[in-house]
Amino acid sequence: MFKIDLGKNSNVFLDNHYNRLVENSFTLGSQKIKNESSLKKRIDNRIQLLKSSLTSDPLCEKFFQDLKKDNYKWLKIIIQGDPKQLSKVIANVKTRISKGVYPNIEYMKKGDPDKKFGDHIRYVFNYDAFITKPKISKSKVKAGIPYKYDAYKLAEAVNVNVCPYCNRGFTFTLTKGEERLVRPEFDHFFDKATYPYLALSFYNLIPSCHICNSGLKHDAAFTLGNNLHPYLEGLDDYLKFTVKLKDKKLLDGIRKKEIKDYISLFYGNLDGFSLDLIHRVGCERKNLRRANQTHKVFKTIDLFEMHKDLIVEMLQSALIYNESLIQEYIINFEGKLFRNREDILRFLNRNYMKKEDLSKRPFSKINQDIAVEFGIPY
Numbered sequence: 001m002f003k004i005d006l007g008k009n010s011n012v013f014l015d016n017h018y019n020r021l022v023e024n025s026f027t028l029g030s031q032k033i034k035n036e037s038s039l040k041k042r043i044d045n046r047i048q049l050l051k052s053s054l055t056s057d058p059l060c061e062k063f064f065q066d067l068k069k070d071n072y073k074w075l076k077i078i079i080q081g082d083p084k085q086l087s088k089v090i091a092n093v094k095t096r097i098s099k100g101v102y103p104n105i106e107y108m109k110k111g112d113p114d115k116k117f118g119d120h121i122r123y124v125f126n127y128d129a130f131i132t133k134p135k136i137s138k139s140k141v142k143a144g145i146p147y148k149y150d151a152y153k154l155a156e157a158v159n160v161n162v163c164p165y166c167n168r169g170f171t172f173t174l175t176k177g178e179e180r181l182v183r184p185e186f187d188h189f190f191d192k193a194t195y196p197y198l199a200l201s202f203y204n205l206i207p208s209c210h211i212c213n214s215g216l217k218h219d220a221a222f223t224l225g226n227n228l229h230p231y232l233e234g235l236d237d238y239l240k241f242t243v244k245l246k247d248k249k250l251l252d253g254i255r256k257k258e259i260k261d262y263i264s265l266f267y268g269n270l271d272g273f274s275l276d277l278i279h280r281v282g283c284e285r286k287n288l289r290r291a292n293q294t295h296k297v298f299k300t301i302d303l304f305e306m307h308k309d310l311i312v313e314m315l316q317s318a319l320i321y322n323e324s325l326i327q328e329y330i331i332n333f334e335g336k337l338f339r340n341r342e343d344i345l346r347f348l349n350r351n352y353m354k355k356e357d358l359s360k361r362p363f364s365k366i367n368q369d370i371a372v373e374f375g376i377p378y
């Protein structure tokens with residue numbers, strides 16, 4: 001996992017996300033309820049419904065009234081709040097449920113027709129509508145009318161091109177004009193089955209690959225106390241990859257850059273080495289536990305062990321690259337084939353080698369860690 005850096009524009013993203021969802025409209029897919037397309041209108045719709053004599057439910061109505069209080073203060077926190085504020089929202093809702101201010105927590109779940117509270121919340125914070133591709137109207141496109149805000153627009157804005165959870169898969173967003181083609185999935189850090197009111201919260205929507213979102217994390221109950229949140233921190237802050245070789249002499253050989261017979265190790269039975277994650281010096285116990293619990297969910301070591309061919313290439317680099325080879329490249333190619341030393345190092349290491357560039361290409365974290373471990377210039 002690496003940390004998602006929104007740069008200096010995070011406020012722009014947050015304001016746009018809030019304004020488009022709450023004030024304007026977001027795509028409703030096939031539902032076509034045009035006049036209820038903004039969150040404010042959808043909240044009003046629920047309040048009217050819950051006030052009517054047939055469907056009256058004051059506890060349920062209270063939740064939606066609270067969202068409107070103080071000029072939508074609470075709604076704003078839900079949509080724009082940082083991960084810690086979202087955690088507080090969860091605690092707040094739980095407290096109000098336990099005090100009988102809102103309906104019982106069981107009424108939050110999906111499926112059971114009696115569990116209406118959750119259904120009303122899902123109606124307002126409508127994630128299914130957010131991810132449904134809109135039908136493209138050529139006349140609208142011609143007239144230059146911008147399409148409604150949806151998952152593609154969000155993915156395009158945050159521009160996270162590698163899955164932050166695994167650092168293995170690309171997650172580019174591809175659109176052609178108004179046509180939506182490819183985008184990352186959005187994982188709900190706080191799972192949306194348990195917390196449907198956080199289904200459209202900016203910091204609860206983590207752009208990620210299908211394997212991490214649907215295959216591995218799915219609806220695992222993540223919390224800030226137990227897991228790393230990619231908008232707050234990365235695995236790199238606490239743990240580093242290490243290569244374990246069963247044959248200690250070969251390990252020494254690579255470290256000392258002594259070319260020995262590695263053929264059977266590199267091209268034979270790859271069980272001769274394995275991977276592990278070890279803690280960085282000074283890493284707090286609490287964070288070590290959170291980092292370990294998180295990478296276990298994403299099967300980080302098991303999955304990277306399946307890329308041993310890449311790791312072999314990194315170990316081969318460790319034996320070949322040294323400062324004099326880099327100098328040779330600089331003399332022969334700088335200004336002709338490469339702009340500078342950094343370009344040459346990226347070419348030799350097959351990856352971006354600066355900590356701030358971890359998000360630019362898959363396998364950057366393991367590449368950087370192995371470079372440090374084996375003294376590969378980077």
Ligand SMILES: [Zn+2]
Pocket residue numbers: 163164165166167168169208209210211212213
């Ligand atoms: Zn992934």
